[in-house]
Amino acid sequence: MSQIKPLIDHLISDTMLEDSNSVRGEINAVAWARVSTDMQEDRGLSLPQQLKEIREYASNEGIHIVEEYSEAASAYQKYDKRIKFHEMLKRAKSDTNVNAILVHDLSRFSRDSLRAKELMRELRSAGIRVISLNDPELDPDSVAGTYLEAILLAKNEAYSKDIAFHTKKGCRANVQTYDPETGWAYWNGGQPIWGYSIKRFKRGNDRSGKPIYKSIVVPDDTVVEGKTVSEWAKYCLVELAAKGASLDELRDFCNEHNIPARRGDYWHTSTWHSLLQPHALLKYCGYGVWNVHKRNGKKRPVADWVIVENAQEPLISEEIARAITDSRKEKRLLHSFDRGYSKSKDSPYLLSGGLFTCGRCTSNMQGLKKKGYGYYVCGSQPYRKGMGCGTAVYVPQDWLEDLVIDGLQELLKLSAASKSFVSRINSDIEAIWLSGTGCDTRVEEKLKQVESEITNIRNALLKGLDDITWANKKLSQLNHDKKQLESMLDVSGNPPLIDQDIAASYLTDLHHVMDKGENKAKKKFLRSRVRDIKLAPDRLQVEVTYNVPGPLVKSSIAGGGFEPPTSGL
Numbered sequence: 221m222s223q224i225k226p227l228i229d230h231l232i233s234d235t236m237l238e239d240s241n242s243v244r245g246e247i248n249a250v251a252w253a254r255v256s257t258d259m260q261e262d263r264g265l266s267l268p269q270q271l272k273e274i275r276e277y278a279s280n281e282g283i284h285i286v287e288e289y290s291e292a293a294s295a296y297q298k299y300d301k302r303i304k305f306h307e308m309l310k311r312a313k314s315d316t317n318v319n320a321i322l323v324h325d326l327s328r329f330s331r332d333s334l335r336a337k338e339l340m341r342e343l344r345s346a347g348i349r350v351i352s353l354n355d356p357e358l359d360p361d362s363v364a365g366t367y368l369e370a371i372l373l374a375k376n377e378a379y380s381k382d383i384a385f386h387t388k389k390g391c392r393a394n395v396q397t398y399d400p401e402t403g404w405a406y407w408n409g410g411q412p413i414w415g416y417s418i419k420r421f422k423r424g425n426d427r428s429g430k431p432i433y434k435s436i437v438v439p440d441d442t443v444v445e446g447k448t449v450s451e452w453a454k455y456c457l458v459e460l461a462a463k464g465a466s467l468d469e470l471r472d473f474c475n476e477h478n479i480p481a482r483r484g485d486y487w488h489t490s491t492w493h494s495l496l497q498p499h500a501l502l503k504y505c506g507y508g509v510w511n512v513h514k515r516n517g518k519k520r521p522v523a524d525w526v527i528v529e530n531a532q533e534p535l536i537s538e539e540i541a542r543a544i545t546d547s548r549k550e551k552r553l554l555h556s557f558d559r560g561y562s563k564s565k566d567s568p569y570l571l572s573g574g575l576f577t578c579g580r581c582t583s584n585m586q587g588l589k590k591k592g593y594g595y596y597v598c599g600s601q602p603y604r605k606g607m608g609c610g611t612a613v614y615v616p617q618d619w620l621e622d623l624v625i626d627g628l629q630e631l632l633k634l635s636a637a638s639k640s641f642v643s644r645i646n647s648d649i650e651a652i653w654l655s656g657t658g659c660d661t662r663v664e665e666k667l668k669q670v671e672s673e674i675t676n677i678r679n680a681l682l683k684g685l686d687d688i689t690w691a692n693k694k695l696s697q698l699n700h701d702k703k704q705l706e707s708m709l710d711v712s713g714n715p716p717l718i719d720q721d722i723a724a725s726y727l728t729d730l731h732h733v734m735d736k737g738e739n740k741a742k743k744k745f746l747r748s749r750v751r752d753i754k755l756a757p758d759r760l761q762v763e764v765t766y767n768v769p770g771p772l773v774k775s776s777i778a779g780g781g782f783e784p785p786t787s788g789l
């Protein structure tokens with residue numbers, strides 16, 4: 221026993237030594253500095269000062285700086301016009317030696333928190349860390365970490381918006397991207413349904429130069445017994461199943477014609493049972509269908525399925541699928557092929573009406589029944605056939621609504637119950653608020669000064685001052701200053717801190733409304749607690765932004781004019 225410990229220690233310290241000397245442990249960074257050319261925002265350090273601090277930090281931490289980049293630009297400059305910034309990003313991504321970007325603080329990285337987060341995540345997945353001298357590095361996978369990361373970045377927008385919680389969730393099926401050359405959807409693994417096979421091809425290279433392979437699903441053209449497998453599938457579906465053949469008859473036909481079954485053995489009744497299931501028939505009609513089964517093999521509710529149009533070449537028409545379903549007498553799923561089906565009388569879509577928008581074209585996302593199930597789809601789709609936007613992404617209604625409500629509940633629960641979470645976040649919010657607004661604690665002082673000057677002049681006038689022209693001029697100037705200071709006070713006044721009691725009451729309201737409320741009340745409640753929801757159609761992600769569960773900040777900052785919900789909505 222006493223022998224093994226030194227050995228372990230030895231091995232471990234050896235590995236660690238090795239690591240720190242190897243490429244993996246070394247940090248090679250590009251340094252990034254930015255100043256704003258906007259007068260009102262110019263509260264940061266100068267470029268040389270930022271770079272000096274970055275160099276000092278790097279030398280203390282043993283980080284090697286590969287190259288320094290800097291830019292003086294307006295914060296309102298268009299993203300793609302930030303030439304130096306893109307040069308820096310390009311270098312970081314293409315130079316395999318670079319594994320970090322060093323910044324003085326995150327607001328130098330990007331003032332737009334949404335973009336910054338996307339970018340940081342993108343960089344992280346490419347193996348590049350963004351290291352800030354003045355912001356803690358967070359574990360992005362923890363709940364608190366997600367919120368903290370969001371908050372820390374939100375400061376850069378503090379001039380126009382207040383601090384809010386962002387969360388981001390993928391729409392699960394990242395296969396909803398279409399191959400630009402063939403037009404079919406990418407396949408994300410597993411075995412395709414019988415009658416199809418997988419075609420793999422090269423689509424560009426990754427940053428280390430390795431080729432990237434993508435797959436699509438194509439009709440299986442392997443020839444058996446004089447026909448291709450896809451032709452056999454077509455025949456079985458169109459000529460047999462749609463004309464009323466039973467599962468046993470289909471099984472016997474395949475076995476008699478020596479058509480190889482998927483797993484190489486005989487065809488079973490159960491094989492045909494599963495091939496004629498609605499999700500399978502949808503696939504034969506050319507739809508991509510994902511998220512059908514849970515891990516335990518049980519089926520999810522249909523509303524949870526992710527369905528994509530034109531995912532692969534159809535083998536059968538929808539009429540055939542309908543005929544098969546009819547003959548199978550699976551009435552419960554019959555309506556999934558009835559395009560006109562709609563029972564929406566009183567908009568059952570909790571997030572419609574402007575809360576949920578398309579990140580590609582900014583249209584409102586609309587509730588839409590498709591094949592009997594509820595989806596949110598970009599408003600460009602039903603009205604303009606997607607003109608001005610692009611390929612439709614159907615976001616399952618139940619999935620999104622659950623996500624938004626669960627996220628809100630999680631946030632409120634944490635805020636209402638965890639003192640440490642609240643105090644940690646509140647102190648962060650305060651710090652962010654101060655640095656983000658460049659909060660001038662002297663604003664109040666200056667305002668008092670201006671006010672007393674105004675009073676003095678008024679008093680002087682009352683006491684018979686006769687230079688009215690001077691007094692008027694001076695007064696109008698002072699009033700102008702006063703207004704400006706007051707507007708600054710608006711921003712720097714109150715950070716929107718989390719209030720535990722308010723969070724608790726919102727939580728009660730949430731449960732009450734969701735359990736008992738009508739759709740109208742539910743919609744109203746969600747509108748008051750959720751700032752906005754954005755779909756990023758190309759990344760298949762939704763970004764949900766919640767209001768901080770605290771006393772509402774002045775509406776000029778919150779940008780909303782949301783009314784605080786009261787109990788018993």
Ligand SMILES: [Zn+2]
Nearest residue numbers: 578581598609
């Ligand atoms: Zn759109």
